[in-house]
Amino acid sequence: MSTRDLITVNGDRLWRSLMELAEIGAYDDERTGLRGVNRLALTDADAAGRRLVIGWMEQAGLAVRVDRMGNVYGRREGGDPGARPVLTGSHLDSVATAGAFDGCLGVLGGIEAIRTLNERGITTRHPLEVAIFTEEEGVRFGTDMLRSAVAAGRVSLEDAYALTDRDGVTLGAELARTGFDGPASERLDPPHAYVECHIEQGPVLANAGVEIGVVTGVQGISWQEVVIHGRAAHAGTTPTELRADAGLAAAQVVTNLRAMVDSGSYGELRATVGHLAVHPDLTNIVPARAELTVDLRNPDDGLMARAEEDLVAFLRTLEERQPGLSVTTRRMARTSHVPFDDGVRKVIAQAADDHGLAHLSLLSGAGHDAQEIAALCPTAMIFVRGEYDGISHNPREYSTPEACAHGIDVLATTLLRLAGHD
Amino acid sequence: MSTRDLITVNGDRLWRSLMELAEIGAYDDERTGLRGVNRLALTDADAAGRRLVIGWMEQAGLAVRVDRMGNVYGRREGGDPGARPVLTGSHLDSVATAGAFDGCLGVLGGIEAIRTLNERGITTRHPLEVAIFTEEEGVRFGTDMLRSAVAAGRVSLEDAYALTDRDGVTLGAELARTGFDGPASERLDPPHAYVECHIEQGPVLANAGVEIGVVTGVQGISWQEVVIHGRAAHAGTTPTELRADAGLAAAQVVTNLRAMVDSGSYGELRATVGHLAVHPDLTNIVPARAELTVDLRNPDDGLMARAEEDLVAFLRTLEERQPGLSVTTRRMARTSHVPFDDGVRKVIAQAADDHGLAHLSLLSGAGHDAQEIAALCPTAMIFVRGEYDGISHNPREYSTPEACAHGIDVLATTLLRLAGHD
Numbered sequence: 046m047s048t049r050d051l052i053t054v055n056g057d058r059l060w061r062s063l064m065e066l067a068e069i070g071a072y073d074d075e076r077t078g079l080r081g082v083n084r085l086a087l088t089d090a091d092a093a094g095r096r097l098v099i100g101w102m103e104q105a106g107l108a109v110r111v112d113r114m115g116n117v118y119g120r121r122e123g124g125d126p127g128a129r130p131v132l133t134g135s136h137l138d139s140v141a142t143a144g145a146f147d148g149c150l151g152v153l154g155g156i157e158a159i160r161t162l163n164e165r166g167i168t169t170r171h172p173l174e175v176a177i178f179t180e181e182e183g184v185r186f187g188t189d190m191l192r193s194a195v196a197a198g199r200v201s202l203e204d205a206y207a208l209t210d211r212d213g214v215t216l217g218a219e220l221a222r223t224g225f226d227g228p229a230s231e232r233l234d235p236p237h238a239y240v241e242c243h244i245e246q247g248p249v250l251a252n253a254g255v256e257i258g259v260v261t262g263v264q265g266i267s268w269q270e271v272v273i274h275g276r277a278a279h280a281g282t283t284p285t286e287l288r289a290d291a292g293l294a295a296a297q298v299v300t301n302l303r304a305m306v307d308s309g310s311y312g313e314l315r316a317t318v319g320h321l322a323v324h325p326d327l328t329n330i331v332p333a334r335a336e337l338t339v340d341l342r343n344p345d346d347g348l349m350a351r352a353e354e355d356l357v358a359f360l361r362t363l364e365e366r367q368p369g370l371s372v373t374t375r376r377m378a379r380t381s382h383v384p385f386d387d388g389v390r391k392v393i394a395q396a397a398d399d400h401g402l403a404h405l406s407l408l409s410g411a412g413h414d415a416q417e418i419a420a421l422c423p424t425a426m427i428f429v430r431g432e433y434d435g436i437s438h439n440p441r442e443y444s445t446p447e448a449c450a451h452g453i454d455v456l457a458t459t460l461l462r463l464a465g466h467d
Numbered sequence: 468m469s470t471r472d473l474i475t476v477n478g479d480r481l482w483r484s485l486m487e488l489a490e491i492g493a494y495d496d497e498r499t500g501l502r503g504v505n506r507l508a509l510t511d512a513d514a515a516g517r518r519l520v521i522g523w524m525e526q527a528g529l530a531v532r533v534d535r536m537g538n539v540y541g542r543r544e545g546g547d548p549g550a551r552p553v554l555t556g557s558h559l560d561s562v563a564t565a566g567a568f569d570g571c572l573g574v575l576g577g578i579e580a581i582r583t584l585n586e587r588g589i590t591t592r593h594p595l596e597v598a599i600f601t602e603e604e605g606v607r608f609g610t611d612m613l614r615s616a617v618a619a620g621r622v623s624l625e626d627a628y629a630l631t632d633r634d635g636v637t638l639g640a641e642l643a644r645t646g647f648d649g650p651a652s653e654r655l656d657p658p659h660a661y662v663e664c665h666i667e668q669g670p671v672l673a674n675a676g677v678e679i680g681v682v683t684g685v686q687g688i689s690w691q692e693v694v695i696h697g698r699a700a701h702a703g704t705t706p707t708e709l710r711a712d713a714g715l716a717a718a719q720v721v722t723n724l725r726a727m728v729d730s731g732s733y734g735e736l737r738a739t740v741g742h743l744a745v746h747p748d749l750t751n752i753v754p755a756r757a758e759l760t761v762d763l764r765n766p767d768d769g770l771m772a773r774a775e776e777d778l779v780a781f782l783r784t785l786e787e788r789q790p791g792l793s794v795t796t797r798r799m800a801r802t803s804h805v806p807f808d809d810g811v812r813k814v815i816a817q818a819a820d821d822h823g824l825a826h827l828s829l830l831s832g833a834g835h836d837a838q839e840i841a842a843l844c845p846t847a848m849i850f851v852r853g854e855y856d857g858i859s860h861n862p863r864e865y866s867t868p869e870a871c872a873h874g875i876d877v878l879a880t881t882l883l884r885l886a887g888h889d
Contacts (some may be wrong), residue, residue: 247704280739280762281832282669285728296721306707317702319750328741328760338750340702410703
């Protein structure tokens with residue numbers, strides 16, 4: 046190991062940039078008593094945050110371009126004019142009740158890595174680029190990681206422009222209004238490699254007492270909406286055997302999903318019913334209709350498919366158990382397990398070792414821009430540990446200044462080693 | 468049996484009055500394609516319906532008084548000035564998606580009985596009174612059978628006046644606005660007897676092929692709200708064993724209630740979870756909070772108490788199963804089994820026999836004004852059979868003209884026999 050290719054960033058400067066950005070879209074959260082962040086994609090707050098960060102990119106000497114999806118790329122040229130760039134980045138948009146770290150750490154960390162290379166006078170062989178991807182959260186326009194998906198060519202520009210928020214405003218109109226309807230092509234030329242640093246958003250690293258996660262991939266995600274039609278009936282007068290209780294059937298779906306998880310037959314399956322509603326939702330009326338979402342996660346595509354099949358079979362039994370019930374399902378989202386590149390993972394692990402940081406390999410439970418980029422080039426991610434069981438999408442979201450700096454040390458060293466000294 | 472005390476009413480006239488009243492507050496129901504009724508208590512529609520019916524009372528020679536709770540009494544004097552009145556009646560207010568019969572049959576049937584006695588020139592020894600009770604449904608101001616409860620002295624006038632609807636409008640203000648803040652005392656002097664004719668709102672009579680139900684009482688009702696506090700968590704990143712999933716716990720309550728019913732250990736227990744909601748109600752967030760209502764019905768007070776205790780014990784196990792969960796409950800309503808008077812029931816059964824109508828005895832699953840009046844005087848009810856499994860609180864609610872006329876024949880004959888010939 047040589048100190049020549051080991052980069053230690055300025056952790057204080059990184060932290061100050063995180064805190065300064067968090068003031069844009071900040072609000073006082075009544076439930077937690079903490080300061081939260083609300084910077085939904087392409088709102089005025091998001092645009093202000095982007096302008097602040099683009100200013101930092103320019104101060105760091107990056108040449109900034111904006112593409113037709115509002116994705117921003119800041120480029121630092123390398124020594125080899127024909128070499129493809131090593132890309133890093135993440136997103137600045139947030140959910141409505143967010144903290145300061147989700148996404149922001151990856152973008153500001155990329156800029157901090159560039160600043161440090163500048164200070165050390167290091168030129169890489171491959172160019173380096175730092176990206177801000179538009180609307181990763183999917184909270185405003187309904188499709189997560191969409192801009193990254195468009196950049197990678199999986200969703201058309203027209204379809205993306207036509208998406209609307211709850212007020213009927215289109216994404217295309219908001220890109221124009223905020224000035225982020227750039228001229229560059231929305232298609233991303235395959236980079237040399239992609240590395241993203243992100244907070245873990247889970248408890249694994251903290252529970253293991255480890256600083257750095259080397260992410261092996263993103264688990265498969267299956268989202269379905271289940272609607273159960275029963276029959277409204279008077280709670281006092283309708284005999285139990287004559288009921289078609291949609292709420293009961295919904296509850297049976299929820300408990301059956303947990304039984305599937307507990308059975309161990311589906312590997313590391315996680316199942317969540319986050320949305321559950323009944324109609325007419327009155328104390329003394331047997332529910333006529335129930336609606337729920339099923340969120341399944343599995344690192345094993347075969348076991349995921351088996352879980353989906355067995356769920357369908359269980360839904361069929363509901364119609365037999367209560368005559369008069371009918372069940373419909375709608376697929377909301379489906380992604381397979383995305384394995385990350387072995388080579389990039391090894392570079393990350395070696396960088397952590399060289400910085401003296403304990404690390405472990407883990408799969409990402411959440412989706413990230415990186416899973417789309419992985420189709421274009423060798424890709425992997427670095428996870429930084431979070432406090433409070435890694436709570437995220439919540440003002441309590443927190444990673445210490447030390448944890449953030451260590452994550453970006455590993456990012457900067459990885460970027461340098463992937464891009465090579467000129 | 469003598470025809471002298473057997474009253475056959477004018478079924479056509481009764482039906483026309485039901486249909487005419489149903490036009491007030493009528494709407495076209497999109498879900499059923501039928502004409503429904505929306506006459507929430509003390510709205511303009513309810514006031515218009517009341518004025519129409521008060522006009523009919525006056526045309527039938529009744530002296531009308533309104534009490535301070537808006538309850539309306541139409542009185543026909545009897546031959547004995549000191550005798551207490553035989554009371555009949557029901558309510559005209561409806562739920563938001565109602566049919567033409569719930570409540571209205573009892574009021575209009577009482578008036579039709581009076582008209583028939585007038586035509587036959589019959590004077591009774593006891594006075595006869597027909598009542599319209601205010602806001603039986605409890606849908607607008609949140610407490611069902613409240614006005615009847617105030618009339619019987621169980622709820623104070625002040626408490627009733629202060630009740631608000633969803634827009635914060637008080638019941639007292641709406642009584643004044645609609646002109647139903649009458650001068651008469653809201654306390655009801657004990658009548659000689661009370662008889663109410665009502666649609667069954669259930670399938671028992673139709674399934675048995677019987678016209679008339681002699682109601683033996685009203686089963687006990689227990690309403691509770693259960694709130695479960697868990698911990699919001701990311702669906703993708705939070706290991707199953709670290710979750711405190713409030714939605715899962717709510718589902719376990721629902722399925723456990725059905726298991727209790729199916730066990731047979733609680734007699735004729737009926738259990739309904741009609742309201743069920745989770746927060747933040749997002750696909751990929753483990754529910755932090757769940758809220759549900761539990762509606763229990765039981766004709767046996769001892770078995771009802773046991774069911775309530777066992778539910779409490781089950782709720783306690785939820786906190787053990789998922790550390791970090793907590794459960795709170797709030798009692799919304801609780802009534803014991805109210806048995807109706809043997810003597811009045813016998814008069815009803817004899818009247819049905821004398822009219823040549825098949826009848827059976829059954830318990831009411833729903834609450835009715837009669838259960839409050841039962842504390843004041845000998846009381847019973849007559850049920851009329853409904854079509855479509857007795858569906859009610861729905862535009863599909865329907866009883867045939869013949870079924871309605873037969874029910875009111877029995878009511879009129881019963882009223883005459885209870886009041887006696889002068």
